[in-house]
Amino acid sequence: MIELERTFLAREVPKGLKECKYKEIIDIYIPKTGHPSLRVRKNGNKFEITKKVPIKDNDASQYDEQNIIITETEFNELNKLDGKKVRKIRYYYLFNGRTAEVDVFKDLLEGLILIDFEFNSAEEKDSFEIPDFCLAEVTQEEFIAGGMISGKSYKDIEKQLEKYGYRKLFLE
Numbered sequence: 001m002i003e004l005e006r007t008f009l010a011r012e013v014p015k016g017l018k019e020c021k022y023k024e025i026i027d028i029y030i031p032k033t034g035h036p037s038l039r040v041r042k043n044g045n046k047f048e049i050t051k052k053v054p055i056k057d058n059d060a061s062q063y064d065e066q067n068i069i070i071t072e073t074e075f076n077e078l079n080k081l082d083g084k085k086v087r088k089i090r091y092y093y094l095f096n097g098r099t100a101e102v103d104v105f106k107d108l109l110e111g112l113i114l115i116d117f118e119f120n121s122a123e124e125k126d127s128f129e130i131p132d133f134c135l136a137e138v139t140q141e142e143f144i145a146g147g148m149i150s151g152k153s154y155k156d157i158e159k160q161l162e163k164y165g166y167r168k169l170f171l172e
Contacts, residue, residue: 003052003065003118004125007144008134009166010102010113014093015133017102018171022091025103028083029147036147040070040078047075084151089171095131104171108153111168112161114144136164 023044029036039050049068070078086109091102098117105112115134119125130137138144143160154168 004120004122005116005118005139006125006128006137007139008115008117008130009136009138009144009161009164010115010133010169011135012133013113013169013171014095014100014102014115014131017091017093020091020093020102022089025088025090026079027086027146027150028079028081029085029150030081030083032082032084032151035142035145036084039146040075040081040083042072042075045072047072049078084147086146086150100131105149109149109157111154111170112149112157113169113171114138135166138164 024042025044026042028040030038030040037051037053039052041048041050047070049070051066053064055064087106088103088109089106091104093100093102093115101116101118103114103116105114115131117128119128141160142148143157149157
């Protein structure tokens with residue numbers, strides 16, 4: 001499956017986000033070093049292993065993604081592996097007929113909010129206008145990729161975020 005997406009830092013918490021559907025996501029990235037391409041995920045009450053590889057070098061907007069469904073028991077066993085972990089609450093926010101995935105990070109990354117939009121075609125992706133509640137596009141920024149921020153704290157990435165003028169955001 002090919003995935004076309006764009007990722008943005010949030011400028012502000014989108015209005016009405018707390019009323020949207022949401023689920024908890026726990027990701028474990030393997031290996032712990034470099035930019036891992038293997039992810040074990042608890043996605044609400046679903047569990048899977050995903051291998052995600054860029055289709056073109058240095059293009060984080062198109063991936064070849066392969067998924068294997070696993071059981072909760074298998075997830076709990078894999079959770080014991082020495083991988084990098086991250087926990088977030090994913091909200092599904094309707095914006096101009098499109099669903100944004102708004103990730104509100106928890107634990108050590110509290111204060112970070114990322115917004116993803118997925119697209120059906122490259123033309124649709126390229127013509128998308130950035131919503132006002134988004135601060136800056138970070139699709140191509142490796143430091144913010146899931147496999148790179150997992151296992152880190154907000155303080156670890158604060159300097160990179162500052163170059164965008166990002167400030168910590170909280171869902172109140």
